[in-house]
Amino acid sequence: MSVAALRDHVFGYLNDRFFYGWVILSVAGLGLFTSGPGQSHTFSVFVDPISADLGITSTTIASAYGTATLAAALCLPVAGRLVDRFGPRRMAGAIVFLLGLACLFFGAAANFVWLALGYGFLRFFGQGALMLTSANLTSRWFARKRGTAMGLMALGFGASIAVHPPLAQFLIETVGWRQAWTYLGLLTWVQMLPAIWLLVIDSPEEKGLAPDGESRPRPEAAAAVKNSKEEDIPGLTLSEALRTPTFHLIWFSMASIAMLVTALHFYQVKIFTAQGLDPAVAAWVFPITAGTMVAMMPVVGRVLDRLKTRHALALALLVQASALLMVTQVNNVPTAIFYAALFGLNNACSMTLFGYIWPRYFGRRHLGSIQGTGQMIMVVGASLGPLPIGYAFDTFGSPSLMIQGLSVYPAACALLALLIRTPAAIPVEEHLE
Known part of the structure; x- marks a missing residue:
């Protein structure tokens, strides 16, 4: 039996029992977990061993x-266009295979270049690319329940934060940092490639379904969907999208979240000390942030399905501004715990919005290209985020005034978010508009 035939058999068996989109959601969540070797929380464990082995500084x-x-x-943006052209299943398989090779390549690094x-x-x-493809896949299968789906998918990222750093530390202590990357690469292939080959179907329309499984209880709707074409999506x-004010209001707001979340992660220990x-207290509150994030992501997803999207985005930005103000007031354990929980809520908002907002305002047909461009802007913002706080440390000795000033950015974006409207060509449920 071919892989395609086996995949069709699995689909038929499971979809007769429940909406197959939940299987897709599980694979997408596994994709976010599998992205762990490319995430900051995994790299942080390797800084000292790499520095000692290669003789280069942490800076x-x-x-x-x-x-x-x-x-x-x-x-x-190139990755996004390729997802639009070849579909998320083929792209996810290629990306995971290359991510495994990248792990092997990194473990053999002999010099700075x-x-x-x-x-x-x-x-x-x-x-x-793997995070983009996972979010793209979930967006294709869910519309009305997309917020809930994104919140559940993002649990995979929370699981990666919990698992990959201690796993990497164990591997470093057991087999050394280079061999650790070999194991991480092999695990990437084992845990993700079979799921992609056997379970992933690019869109519900491919199987005569509609997003959220809404065609299943109505046979006449299912027939209409089955006869639809890709261009009807x-x-x-x-x-x-680039010609709409909506796109620019969204990227400006989302860049604020990406930039300042990264800055707070990067400098949390230094700010607290x-x-x-004590530095130990600063490190100890990270699990509180992670636990709050995991607990709140499904809640944030359900809020996105129920509130007007612009209002939900504005609330997320106000949470970001509050976290920035709160971190400057941390001076004991209780205030550190309160900040950690608030920052965890902030992270839950940012992770859930990451995959939700682009298909919500611009549709699914060319989602890869649009999401890739939006994600590019967010990552550029993230790369710039630590700079102003680092400058404040070096110049003033304290970052408090700089951080308080930076809180104006998301607060202003919260007001601008209220101006966001869905482009006329995109259908949307009235309660979300």
């Missing part, structure tokens, strides 16, 4: 990492 490693992240971001290239490959295939092209806390 040099950070420079290679930042440059690679920026270069990977600039390639994301090799290391920088390895960072670039891992950031592009893991943090960039609503969606703006990238050039059309500058305000009188």
Whole structure:
């Protein structure tokens, strides 16, 4: 039996029992988990072993990492166009295979140039392309329940934060940092490639379904969907989206979230210690942030399905502004715990909005191109985020005034978000508009 025939058999068996989109959602969540080798929380464990082995400073490693992240971001629009052209199943298979090779390549790094290239490959295939493809796949299968679906999908990222750093540390202590990357590459292939080959179907229309499974209880609707064509799926092209005020209001707001979340992650320990806390306390509150994020992502998803989207985005931006103000007030354990929980809510908002907002306003037909461009802007923002706080540390000795000033950015975006409207060509349920 061919892989395609086996995939059709699995689809028929499972879809007779429940909407197959939940299977797709599970694979997409696994995709976010599998992106772990390309994420910052995994890299952080390897900084000291790489520095000692290659004889380069942590600053040099950070420079290679930042440059690679920026270069990977600039390639994301190309990845998005390829997803539109070949479909998320083929692209996800290729991306996961190349991510595994990138792990093997990185583990063999012998010098700075090799290391920088390895960072670039891992950031592009893991943090960039695989996350983009997973979100794209979920967006194709869910519309009315997209917020809930995105919140559940993002649990895969929370699981990666919980699993990959301690796993990487165990591997480093057991087999060394180079061999650790070999194991991470092999695990990437084992945990993701079979699921892609056997379970992933690009869109519900491919099987005569509609997003959310709404055609299943109505046979006449199912027949209509089955006879529909790909060109009947609503969606703006990238050039059309770029000509709307909506696109620019969204990227400006989402860049705020990406930029400042990265800055707070990057400097949390340094900010806390500058305000009188022990470094151990600063490190200890990370699990509180992660736990809050995991707990709140499904809640945020359900809110997105029920509130007007512009109002939900405005609330997320106000949470971001509040987190920035709160971090400057942390001076003891209780305030650190409160901030960690607030920052976890902020991360839940950013992760859920990441995959939700682009198909919500621009449709599914050319989602890869639009999402790739939007994600590129967000990653560029993330690469710039730590700079103003670092400047404040170096120039003023304290970042508090700079951070408080930066809080004006998301607060202003919250007001601008209220101006966002769905382009006329995109159908939307009235309660979301």
